[in-house]
Amino acid sequence: MHSDTTTAEEPAAARGAVAIIANRRGDLLLHLRDDLSHIAWPAHWSLLGGGCDPGETPAAAIVRELDEEAGLTVEHLAELFEIRDEHGSGQIISFFSVTWNGDETTLPLSEGVKLQFFASEHLDILTIPPFIRDGINRYLAARPA
Structure with a gap:
């Protein structure tokens, strides 16, 4: 009897991307997600992306x-690192960073409840997905003082 030892190629992991958007004060732009049971991390503060x-x-x-979520066009996006959303979508998420100094209340939000800049010292009180919190903490630890 012949044994086939060839293994099937695993499908590529689903991928996504998020942006850590900071203003000149160093505040971070967060996105309050809709409270819908069919989405990953409902009613959590997260980063824009998908x-x-x-x-x-x-x-x-x-x-x-x-552009789709907030009508934002930014320049000089820097790719930072990847983190897997182990407890949500399972996607490998690429984190990017960029500076934007606009007024978040004027952005045409097409998904979610609201956008708001937060000082880093206020992030601990927010409900943020663990992989997003890990990415923000990595970003903050590497950011020049």
């Missing part, structure tokens, strides 16, 4: 998502 479309890179996805 999943990659088929064939789309994380860099292209974050540019598209910022």
Whole structure:
């Protein structure tokens, strides 16, 4: 009897991208997600972003998502690192950073409840997905004082 030892190739992990958006004061822009049971992390404060479309890179996805979700066009996005959303979507999420000094209350939010800048010392009281909190903490630890 012949044994086939060839293993099937595993499908590529789902991917996504989020942006850590800071203003000149160092405050971070967070997005309050809708309270809908069918989405990952309902009613949590998160970062703007989303999943990659088929064939789309994380860099292209974050540019598209910022425009779709908040009408934001930003320059000089820096890719930082990747973290897997172990307890939510399971996606590998690419984190990007950018500076934006606008008024978040004027952005045309198309998803979620609200956008708000927060000083880093106030983040501990917010309900934030663990992988997003980890990414923010990594960003803050590496940021020049």
